[in-house]
Amino acid sequence: MLETTNLKKTFKKDIAVNDVNLYLDKGESVGLLGPNGAGKSTTISMISSLIKPTAGDVTWQGKSIVKDPSVIRLQLGVVPQEIALYKELTANENLKFFGRIYGLKGNLLNERIAHVLDIVGLTERKDELVKNYSGGMQRRINIAVALLHEPEIIIMDEPTVGIDPQSRNYILEMVQKLNRENGMTVLYTSHYMEEVERLCDRIYIMDHGKVIASGTKQELTGILSNEETIVLELDRQYPQLLLQLANIENVLRIIETEKGVKLIAPKKSRLLGKVFQMAEQHHAQIVSVNVQVPTLEDVFLHLTGRKLRD
Amino acid sequence: MLSFLKKDVLVLVRDRTELLILLLMPIILTVILGFALKGMFGGEQSGLDIEVAIVNQDNTEIGLEDFSRKVSNLSLPEDAKNQLIETAEIAAPFKVLEEFFESKEISEAIKVHDMKAAEATEALEAEEVDAVLTVPSGFTYQALMKMLLDQGEGSELLVEEGSHALLSASIFHDIVTSYVDTMNIETAIAEATENLNLSTERASKVNQTELGGKLTATDEEAISSMEYYAIGMAVMFALYVASTIAGKAYVETYQHVFDRILLSGKHPILYLSGKAISTSTLVFLQVVILFAMARFILQAFSEKPLSFWIGMLVITLLFAICIGGFGALLTAITLRFKSNALPAIFSGGIVSIFALLGGSFVPTANLPEVFGILGNWTPNGIMLSALQQWSQGLSVAFITPLVVRLLIIAVITFGMSLLVFSKRRAT
Ligand SMILES: Nc1ncnc2c1ncn2[C@@H]1O[C@H](COP(=O)(O)OP(=O)(O)OP(=O)(O)O)[C@@H](O)[C@H]1O
Ligand SMILES: [Mg+2]
Numbered sequence: 158m159l160e161t162t163n164l165k166k167t168f169k170k171d172i173a174v175n176d177v178n179l180y181l182d183k184g185e186s187v188g189l190l191g192p193n194g195a196g197k198s199t200t201i202s203m204i205s206s207l208i209k210p211t212a213g214d215v216t217w218q219g220k221s222i223v224k225d226p227s228v229i230r231l232q233l234g235v236v237p238q239e240i241a242l243y244k245e246l247t248a249n250e251n252l253k254f255f256g257r258i259y260g261l262k263g264n265l266l267n268e269r270i271a272h273v274l275d276i277v278g279l280t281e282r283k284d285e286l287v288k289n290y291s292g293g294m295q296r297r298i299n300i301a302v303a304l305l306h307e308p309e310i311i312i313m314d315e316p317t318v319g320i321d322p323q324s325r326n327y328i329l330e331m332v333q334k335l336n337r338e339n340g341m342t343v344l345y346t347s348h349y350m351e352e353v354e355r356l357c358d359r360i361y362i363m364d365h366g367k368v369i370a371s372g373t374k375q376e377l378t379g380i381l382s383n384e385e386t387i388v389l390e391l392d393r394q395y396p397q398l399l400l401q402l403a404n405i406e407n408v409l410r411i412i413e414t415e416k417g418v419k420l421i422a423p424k425k426s427r428l429l430g431k432v433f434q435m436a437e438q439h440h441a442q443i444v445s446v447n448v449q450v451p452t453l454e455d456v457f458l459h460l461t462g463r464k465l466r467d
Numbered sequence: 468m469l470s471f472l473k474k475d476v477l478v479l480v481r482d483r484t485e486l487l488i489l490l491l492m493p494i495i496l497t498v499i500l501g502f503a504l505k506g507m508f509g510g511e512q513s514g515l516d517i518e519v520a521i522v523n524q525d526n527t528e529i530g531l532e533d534f535s536r537k538v539s540n541l542s543l544p545e546d547a548k549n550q551l552i553e554t555a556e557i558a559a560p561f562k563v564l565e566e567f568f569e570s571k572e573i574s575e576a577i578k579v580h581d582m583k584a585a586e587a588t589e590a591l592e593a594e595e596v597d598a599v600l601t602v603p604s605g606f607t608y609q610a611l612m613k614m615l616l617d618q619g620e621g622s623e624l625l626v627e628e629g630s631h632a633l634l635s636a637s638i639f640h641d642i643v644t645s646y647v648d649t650m651n652i653e654t655a656i657a658e659a660t661e662n663l664n665l666s667t668e669r670a671s672k673v674n675q676t677e678l679g680g681k682l683t684a685t686d687e688e689a690i691s692s693m694e695y696y697a698i699g700m701a702v703m704f705a706l707y708v709a710s711t712i713a714g715k716a717y718v719e720t721y722q723h724v725f726d727r728i729l730l731s732g733k734h735p736i737l738y739l740s741g742k743a744i745s746t747s748t749l750v751f752l753q754v755v756i757l758f759a760m761a762r763f764i765l766q767a768f769s770e771k772p773l774s775f776w777i778g779m780l781v782i783t784l785l786f787a788i789c790i791g792g793f794g795a796l797l798t799a800i801t802l803r804f805k806s807n808a809l810p811a812i813f814s815g816g817i818v819s820i821f822a823l824l825g826g827s828f829v830p831t832a833n834l835p836e837v838f839g840i841l842g843n844w845t846p847n848g849i850m851l852s853a854l855q856q857w858s859q860g861l862s863v864a865f866i867t868p869l870v871v872r873l874l875i876i877a878v879i880t881f882g883m884s885l886l887v888f889s890k891r892r893a894t
Contacts, residue, residue: 207726246477
């Protein structure tokens with residue numbers, strides 16, 4: 158339904174997006190996961206025809222939207238990363254204005270406004286100025302505006318940044334409902350692995366402007382199916398111990414965590430004995446040991462050597 | 468298109484400081500200049516340097532607290548209460564007056580000294596100050612009660628005028644009167660000297676008799692200094708609407724609502740035209756309100772027939788269309804360079820230059836000739852000449868070329884804005 162081919166964007170000399178190929182089928186929920194500056198927002202801006210690609214194409218039902226943006230505009234809802242609202246107006250006034258520029262009016266407009274306010278749970282507070290809303294409420298109205306014209310596909314750019322867990326949960330549930338119950342196609346951008354894991358059928362992982370991996374969660378974690386992760390919690394940090402652990406033959410990667418260390422190693426490499434021995438040597442107290450199957454976070458780590466977030 | 472206009476008006480109306488600047492400032496400056504520069508119009512010459520003592524026996528903070536407490540105890544919905552308390556904080560009468568005295572334009576003309584009552588009386592006797600303004604205790608609270616809840620008797624500001632500087636003192640008196648009127652505070656201004664309770668009579672007497680200076684450009688009817696500046700200030704402050712609109716357009720881009728408008732598939736030109744129409748509409752409303760205030764508060768143009776006012780409206784409409792072109796041009800440049808530098812330069816400097824050239828401060832007849840020539844191509848200068856000639860009873864034939872010039876400028880500025888705006892998409 159929506160597809161990008163070799164999508165590329167350069168700003169002056171910087172390559173923000175580099176040969177990105179992705180597609181969305183009808184009714185799918187697709188995640189775009191990547192750290193700050195990975196090029197997620199730039200990709201989305203090109204898909205929604207706000208900026209022109211340097212190279213490559215975006216097609217909607219086979220038609221190029223780079224050549225003619227109007228083919229997608231009315232089918233597409235975009236939730237920008239920023240709160241794109243008039244802060245000095247009330248939620249209701251914002252919805253009225255944006256509804257009108259989408260050509261809605263009269264009873265239909267009022268019905269739609271009532272409907273989206275209900276979806277985001279802000280019916281009671283629609284007459285308050287947006288600037289007096291909490292961050293979470295502003296985010297919700299930001300989403301409501303994108304739903305007004307009942308788009309077939311909605312693109313959300315980090316709709317949960319900087320808000321409290323309750324609002325976040327509310328938004329996640331809402332997105333899930335739109336996708337599962339209303340059959341809306343969703344492209345969901347985030348740098349929270351848990352969100353994408355929970356919401357999305359398929360996931361693209363981006364870094365430095367490139368898609369570095371894609372597939373279902375199983376396929377992605379399958380990249381690490383031959384590895385296991387050992388999580389070691391210690392009473393405090395032991396830098397010397399870390400160095401020594403890193404030198405164990407089978408350890409593929411070693412990551413310092415808040416209170417201890419994470420080791421990625423081939424399955425069945427039976428490292429635990431060695432690990433305990435070394436801890437003993439450094440008089441380190443082991444609080445807990447855990448052998449885990451890899452998460453998406455670990456996949457990202459494995460592919461880039463960095464964490465998604467600091 | 469109508470939705471763009473409605474939204475722009477709403478956004479502006481919510482911005483109280485902007486509104487005060489666009490509507491309150493010009494009327495106050497009209498009063499000041501109307502008196503101060505009366506000399507230019509044949510009357511007595513006098514510079515403006517008023518020394519005023521303010522005796523504040525009120526405590527704004529406590530007044531506000533008392534008011535909030537009172538409101539909290541009312542049986543009103545929570546929203547309405549908050550609204551009232553917020554309004555009170557913004558409109559706290561003495562705070563607004565104080566801010567007004569501190570503003571750049573006013574503080575150059577009026578020097579304010581905070582004093583105790585006894586000190587002030589002494590200073591007045593020693594002729595160190597020209598007038599004393601006393602704010603009685605409980606003023607904030609009572610004025611707010613009257614203003615917002617329509618309860619109680621309101622309060623009184625006391626103006627004591629020194630007999631040594633009658634002109635300065637009466638200008639000050641008039642400024643305070645217009646402030647009270649504009650703020651719509653149900654307070655009275657009492658005269659502490661001889662004539663208590665004669666405040667309103669005296670205020671209107673000031674308006675009618677002190678406006679003696681007359682400018683005679685032709686052998687026709689003359690225009691008073693107050694009338695001249697009512698027009699001069701209105702046309703000057705109308706220019707600020709253009710930069711305000713462009714400034715708000717800048718906010719729309721950096722808050723990404725502009726992106727959202729583009730996403731709706733609306734043609735960007737529609738957005739730009741919307742800005743022109745919003746500017747024009749706001750200018751038209753602003754100038755009409757200012758003339759109405761000049762008419763009813765300052766008693767300017769008081770004996771003009773209906774046909775005069777219809778002509779004024781028509782000329783104002785064309786002027787508004789012209790400023791709409793400026794609004795569009797400033798918006799286009801702001802969006803093209805993604806910077807609000809231009810609206811800032813425009814409101815911070817260009818408006819003043821235009822105002823000077825166009826004769827808003829001093830009639831161009833009193834300035835070097837080159838001012839008048841350049842001023843004839845500023846929208847405010849053209850509008851000022853047109854209205855001045857109209858109010859002196861010149862026929863439509865005299866005014867037509869001026870009005871045509873306004874329309875030419877409108878077409879040029881709007882055309883330029885389209886050109887600049889079409890370049891924007893290339894980035
Ligand atoms: N208008 C622009 N001009 C120049 N560089 C830009 C512009 N927009 C984005 N970039 C650069 O492109 C890169 C990708 O930015 P983008 O905003 O797409 O990342 P992102 O994945 O959305 O990150 P975040 O999680 O922080 O939102 C960054 O290095 C950024 O500095
Ligand atoms: Mg982003």
